[in-house]
Amino acid sequence: MTDNRTAEPTYLPEAVPPTNHGHTVAAWTAMIGVMIGALVSSIGCLPGVPFALFWVGLVVVVAACVAGLVMRNMGLGQPKAGVAPRRQAAGH
DSSP, X not given: XXXXXXXXXXXXXXXXXXXXXXXXXXXXHHHHHHHHHHHHHHHHTSTTSOTHHHHHHHHHHHHHHHHHHHHIIIIISOOOTTOOXXXXXXXX
């Protein structure tokens, strides 16, 4: 009986260092602000509601995006490529 499992080369990508994929304070702040702004804008599109509320929601969305960028530049976002994250020693 022959073994059908032969040693074939595998073409897998190199291992990538782990990332947090947006699980940062900056990302959460930006996304919550965008969702609130979208909700306010959509309420502003309803009949009987002042249309100015639509523009207020858009201002909230833009402000949330700017806040996320500022927080990322302050170091509360995902580290830039090539920068290893700092880890604290055990017990600290």
